[in-house]
Amino acid sequence: MSRLAVEGYLTGRHKSxxxxxxxxxxQYRSYTPGDDPKYLDWKLFARQDTYQMKVFQEETQMKTxxxxxxxxxxDYKGTQAPCTKFRYGQCIAACLAYLALKQGDQVAIITYAxxxxxxxxxxxxxxxxxxxxxxxxxxxxNGTADHEKAWNYAQNFLxxxxxxxxxxxxxxxxxxxxxxxxxxxxxxxxxxxMQTLDQDEIKLPFLNSLKFIDSETNAEIPTEPTLxxxxxxxxxxxxxxxxxxxxxxxxxDYLLANTSDNLAGALNAFLNRxxxxx
Amino acid sequence: MLSFQNPxxxxxxxxxxxxxxxxLLHRQKLQTIVFPTTRFLRLAQIPRxxxxxxxxxxxxxxxxxxxxxxxxLIAKPIYTKRIxxxxxxxxxxxxxxxxxxxxxTQDYLVQAKNNAKDTAKSLKNWKLAAxxxxxxxxxxxxxxxxxxxxxxxxxxxxxxxxxxxxxxxIEKALALLGNxxxxxxxxxxxxxxxxxxxxxxxxxxxxxxxxxxxxxKQPRNNVAITQVDSRELGNQKIQSIVTLRxxxxxxxxxxxxxxxxxxxxxxxxxxxxxxxxxxxxxVFDKHSNxxxxxxxxxxxxYPIDDQIxxxxxxxxxxxxxxxxxxxxxxxxxxxxxxxxATAEQAQAAFDTxxxxxxxxxxxxxxxxxxxxxxxCATELDNTTWPKLKAFLENGGLLIVTPGDSPAxxxxxxxxxxxxxxxxxxxxxxxxxxxxxxxxxxxxNSPLAQIFKDHEKHDLFTFPIRKHARLKNHTNTTTLLKxxxxxxxxxxxxxxxWNIVFFAFAFDRSWSDFPLTNSFLPLxxxxxxxxxxxxQGKKRFPCGQVIQDxxxxxxxxxxxxxxxxxxxxxxxxxxxxxxxxxxINLDDARKLLIAGDQSVASIDDDPAQPKQFHKLCAFLAxxxxxxxxxxxxxxxxxxxxxxxxxxx
Numbered sequence: 006m007s008r009l010a011v012e013g014y015l016t017g018r019h020k021s022x023x024x025x026x027x028x029x030x031x032q033y034r035s036y037t038p039g040d041d042p043k044y045l046d047w048k049l050f051a052r053q054d055t056y057q058m059k060v061f062q063e064e065t066q067m068k069t070x071x072x073x074x075x076x077x078x079x080d081y082k083g084t085q086a087p088c089t090k091f092r093y094g095q096c097i098a099a100c101l102a103y104l105a106l107k108q109g110d111q112v113a114i115i116t117y118a119x120x121x122x123x124x125x126x127x128x129x130x131x132x133x134x135x136x137x138x139x140x141x142x143x144x145x146x147n148g149t150a151d152h153e154k155a156w157n158y159a160q161n162f163l164x165x166x167x168x169x170x171x172x173x174x175x176x177x178x179x180x181x182x183x184x185x186x187x188x189x190x191x192x193x194x195x196x197x198x199m200q201t202l203d204q205d206e207i208k209l210p211f212l213n214s215l216k217f218i219d220s221e222t223n224a225e226i227p228t229e230p231t232l233x234x235x236x237x238x239x240x241x242x243x244x245x246x247x248x249x250x251x252x253x254x255x256x257x258d259y260l261l262a263n264t265s266d267n268l269a270g271a272l273n274a275f276l277n278r279x280x281x282x283x
Numbered sequence: 284m285l286s287f288q289n290p291x292x293x294x295x296x297x298x299x300x301x302x303x304x305x306x307l308l309h310r311q312k313l314q315t316i317v318f319p320t321t322r323f324l325r326l327a328q329i330p331r332x333x334x335x336x337x338x339x340x341x342x343x344x345x346x347x348x349x350x351x352x353x354x355x356l357i358a359k360p361i362y363t364k365r366i367x368x369x370x371x372x373x374x375x376x377x378x379x380x381x382x383x384x385x386x387x388t389q390d391y392l393v394q395a396k397n398n399a400k401d402t403a404k405s406l407k408n409w410k411l412a413a414x415x416x417x418x419x420x421x422x423x424x425x426x427x428x429x430x431x432x433x434x435x436x437x438x439x440x441x442x443x444x445x446x447x448x449x450x451x452x453i454e455k456a457l458a459l460l461g462n463x464x465x466x467x468x469x470x471x472x473x474x475x476x477x478x479x480x481x482x483x484x485x486x487x488x489x490x491x492x493x494x495x496x497x498x499x500k501q502p503r504n505n506v507a508i509t510q511v512d513s514r515e516l517g518n519q520k521i522q523s524i525v526t527l528r529x530x531x532x533x534x535x536x537x538x539x540x541x542x543x544x545x546x547x548x549x550x551x552x553x554x555x556x557x558x559x560x561x562x563x564x565x566v567f568d569k570h571s572n573x574x575x576x577x578x579x580x581x582x583x584x585y586p587i588d589d590q591i592x593x594x595x596x597x598x599x600x601x602x603x604x605x606x607x608x609x610x611x612x613x614x615x616x617x618x619x620x621x622x623x624a625t626a627e628q629a630q631a632a633f634d635t636x637x638x639x640x641x642x643x644x645x646x647x648x649x650x651x652x653x654x655x656x657x658x659c660a661t662e663l664d665n666t667t668w669p670k671l672k673a674f675l676e677n678g679g680l681l682i683v684t685p686g687d688s689p690a691x692x693x694x695x696x697x698x699x700x701x702x703x704x705x706x707x708x709x710x711x712x713x714x715x716x717x718x719x720x721x722x723x724x725x726x727n728s729p730l731a732q733i734f735k736d737h738e739k740h741d742l743f744t745f746p747i748r749k750h751a752r753l754k755n756h757t758n759t760t761t762l763l764k765x766x767x768x769x770x771x772x773x774x775x776x777x778x779x780w781n782i783v784f785f786a787f788a789f790d791r792s793w794s795d796f797p798l799t800n801s802f803l804p805l806x807x808x809x810x811x812x813x814x815x816x817x818q819g820k821k822r823f824p825c826g827q828v829i830q831d832x833x834x835x836x837x838x839x840x841x842x843x844x845x846x847x848x849x850x851x852x853x854x855x856x857x858x859x860x861x862x863x864x865x866i867n868l869d870d871a872r873k874l875l876i877a878g879d880q881s882v883a884s885i886d887d888d889p890a891q892p893k894q895f896h897k898l899c900a901f902l903a904x905x906x907x908x909x910x911x912x913x914x915x916x917x918x919x920x921x922x923x924x925x926x927x928x929x930x
Binding site for chain 2: 078079081090174176177203205206209211213214215216217218219220221222224225226227228229232233236237240241244
């Protein structure tokens, strides 16, 4: 699944932001005293009589932690969606993990609800992608989501710089999210928030009177969806905007993944956004 | 007074609870859905749309009304105007009590009498008359407010042995009703199919017709002895074949007891398949005092046909004429020997004559029962064929065996205009050691009756060297076939014609057919079985008018034996009464009532029951159409409402 979904995107290696003297040529810069004359471009000096130093892109190995929310609210499959939100998240996580591993990066997938349910990382002994995915496959969504606890656990893997990808619906965490994002960003970590929602959660397209039962709190609300749809959509918009705004404030990439949309489309959007500048 | 022709259908009204229950269930049920979060939802008043609710109730009512109308249509309601019993002098009712033979079934007559008495009680101030349906309608009382006379006639009524014919009794009853202002004709009968199949159409519209059927105790069963065929055997014995018929749709078993003069009664147990015939044979010593004999079976629901009287005298021998090319013909000698045999195995008495093709004259031909043309059909001249045709028209049996050239024989028959003779040329030699033999066709064939387990007899396995290849015609039956399933003897029977074609001659040049005494009974029995039975006897059903030469009527009111001039006659029950099938009351009404039964004519007559089936049908359709319209409107309104809400 992951291999199919990322086909065509694996066009280059991950490049380190730090420039150095090993790896791929990046640019010239003027010679400053103290520079290693080994990197002086003598040919250019011969042609133009200027001292230019060759600058190379340093290739590094990056760590990526994928945090997948497995709370009960993720176990929802809408009327138009092909799968549950959790399943959708699983697929995204699998694709990204495949992509990262192909690049030679280290990757860990952490699933969590009110506690960490599983962690599969490529650094563990004998851990292949398939065994990571097999582990991922066994998770059944349940309970509420404790993002902070999950991140604390993920730090064991992502101690230094790296990338954290959060896949969740982020329900009930507008208040805790800013702090969480700040904490993640503190270590100069690249952070991506993929808010996974079902079309039903955005539009409330039901036509008949229904009794809604909250998947996490079991609260019951009998209502007439057609009457409150407008109100609902507005509330959901506010919620999404709040999450988006927090992400922006904390220099975090935000992506809304609608489970009714094609998975490849969601990945495309993600990867396009992740293209290095230039 | 409202009543129903099919009241049991009213039980279907209980199904009206189904839409009500569905409606209630549907109303109370609110679908639930587990949703990721409910924090963006808010309570909203579940719409209790008054109009929608009204539509639902209207739909429910219309559905129930449709179902009610359909159920009433099935129940067939009729409205009979309540009869006013007081202060009305010119009201006359006639009870016609069916006493046909089928009323002997179970306690039908007792039921019918009780029914008549109850009816009489309900007609207190009416003039009442009674007619006993004895075919002629001769037993009756005149209308009177004193019901005693009518009730006495009904009480004294006995069932007859006659086939029910109700036209005359009903005509008599209608005559008795006269010019009364209110007329009521009450028919009490078992409405046995045989009695009521005829279209009478004699009851006018202004006569209120009430049909009161008797109720059978289920299950009814009836097995009848339908005939006994007796004949004199050649060894001073008499054979009686008793035929039984099962009128029920189940397998029945009966013990047949035959009592003949001078002999101890004999019994045999017979099992009959549903609606099938079965035969069983009895052989008795012949005595000089032979005469009236009786066959009975165990009594069942219809006892009249469980006993039959038959004659054990009066059997002239079967007259057989054997025609051959010459008197030394081998098969002539064999056949003559077979017919004249008086051995133990001899099965019928024959008076045999021999004739050559030249000496056949009309006087000889027309007095015979059997004529055997042995391999000489081609020798018969053109004048003989019409004589043989006349012989066949008179019920004679013709036996034909092929000559040296069977094809020529058959062509001769065809040329004589007998299209019945169909064959592919033939006399094809068969391999010398071919063992074909004869296999009687089935268990009901005459040969199978004599030679039970014939497969075990070596007698039936012998080589046939050549044979005519016979082809079955529309009206032919295969009497004998070879073990290879080739027809060896076929019988053509159509109208009066009765011809048997053999595929081979009784001659050693054709086969090793065992021309021995052991095989004589085969030919004798086969021929005797094919000749119409009861030579010298006649059989009539009860009720048949029979006069002797002097114009004296013979009593045929019950099964008995009689002598008509020189002829022995047997009066048997009328077996049309033996059927257990009854006619539907609606059909009986249609058969009886004269003219068109238009709604208008029924409405005009206050005594006539009014039927509502057309109204019920109309209402059912109307309610259903209304339901569809309301349903469509309701859906449309709901859709419109949703669109409004979503926008």
